[in-house]
Amino acid sequence: AQKITQTQPGMFVQEKEAVTLDCTYDTSDPSYGLFWYKQPSSGEMIFLIYQGSYDQQNATEGRYSLNFQKARKSANLVISASQLGDSAMYFCAMSPAPSGGSYIPTFGRGTSLIVHP
Amino acid sequence: DAGVTQSPTHLIKTRGQHVTLRCSPISGHKSVSWYQQVLGQGPQFIFQYYEKEERGRGNFPDRFSARQFPNYSSELNVNALLLGDSALYLCASSSGTQSYEQYFGPGTRLTVT
Numbered sequence: 001a002q003k004i005t006q007t008q009p010g011m012f013v014q015e016k017e018a019v020t021l022d023c024t025y026d027t028s029d030p031s032y033g034l035f036w037y038k039q040p041s042s043g044e045m046i047f048l049i050y051q052g053s054y055d056q057q058n059a060t061e062g063r064y065s066l067n068f069q070k071a072r073k074s075a076n077l078v079i080s081a082s083q084l085g086d087s088a089m090y091f092c093a094m095s096p097a098p099s100g101g102s103y104i105p106t107f108g109r110g111t112s113l114i115v116h117p
Numbered sequence: 118d119a120g121v122t123q124s125p126t127h128l129i130k131t132r133g134q135h136v137t138l139r140c141s142p143i144s145g146h147k148s149v150s151w152y153q154q155v156l157g158q159g160p161q162f163i164f165q166y167y168e169k170e171e172r173g174r175g176n177f178p179d180r181f182s183a184r185q186f187p188n189y190s191s192e193l194n195v196n197a198l199l200l201g202d203s204a205l206y207l208c209a210s211s212s213g214t215q216s217y218e219q220y221f222g223p224g225t226r227l228t229v230t
Contacts, residue, residue, distance in 0.1 A: 004159075033217050043205055045160065045221035052217075091159050095217075101172030102148045102211040102219065107159030 002027045004092050004108035011113050013082045020067070021077040021111050023092030031097040034075040035105050036066065039089040048090075051075060053097075082115045089113075119144070121210050121222035129228045130198050138193040138225045142210030148172070149191040150219065151183055152207040160207055166191055167213065195227075203229045 003026040013019040025034065034051040051059040051066045059066045067076040075094075079086060089112050093105035122141045130136050142149050148167040152160035165173035166185035180196045189210075195202055205226050209219040 035217070037221075043224045043226075045207060045209070047218055047220065050217045093159070098215060101165055101167045102150065102213070102216045104150065104162050104165055104173050105219075106162070109157075110159055 002029070002032075002094050002096070002106040004094055004106055006092055006108035006111050008111045009109075011111055013079075013113065013115055015084060015115055015117050016081055018078060018080045019082055019113065021079070021090050021092075021113065023075045023077065023108060025073050025075060025092075025094045027073075027094060027096070029096040033095050033097060033103050033105075034066065034068065035093040035095070035103075036064070036075075036077045037091045037093060037107075038086075039091060039110070041088070045091070049077070079113075084115050084117060087113060087115045121208055121220050123206075123208050123222040123225050125225060126223070127226045127228075129230060131230055132198055132200060134198050135194065135196050136198060136227060138195075138206050138208075138227070139190065140193070140208030140210075140222060141190045142208075143220055145212065146210040146220075147189055147213045148211045148216065149185055149189065150209045150211075151191070151193045152209065153177075154205040154207060154224070156204070163193065198229045200229050203227060 036048040038046045089110045093107045095103035095105045150165040151163040154160040162175040164183040205224045208222045
């Protein structure tokens, strides 16, 4: 079974500064994927970034980067140059690599990020 | 292109009733997954369908069932509703096998009284 832990219920950051959202995971699967999603107050989950367990380099997508430390089972999300629109819930998730079908993420409890002007 | 659509947006039901939630995936996507998100928690996986076949089932009672139609749209059915079924139900679509990118719909907010 997979387990995702997000220890920060809430985070505050000043506009234009960088922020790191923590995520640790536990799994016995040798091949897996790590994900981050954003959920604004509207409720819709927005895919941000993906990291495969065998990927050598940290994933980056625009202002988002995933700091992947496999030995520590850590997959922190770094948001650079925060914007007011980044205020939302952020969920870390992981899934074993599928043998058929799509990935099925197990989600953490989320971190609420508030960006101050 | 239209994103994932879900209907209805909101729903209020009484304990013991039955509910059907609907989802239309992004055009060309063949895989649909359903999630339940209780307030204050992350989404929990309920079902995944690909090419009309069930490819995964989460830890939910048999009161929950789903199906996928030839046009890849999907229904989630919940029988004998309990107060604890009150949640946001999210549908996600992806292009198919091995796909890691899922696109979520706006969800259906179900309230059971």
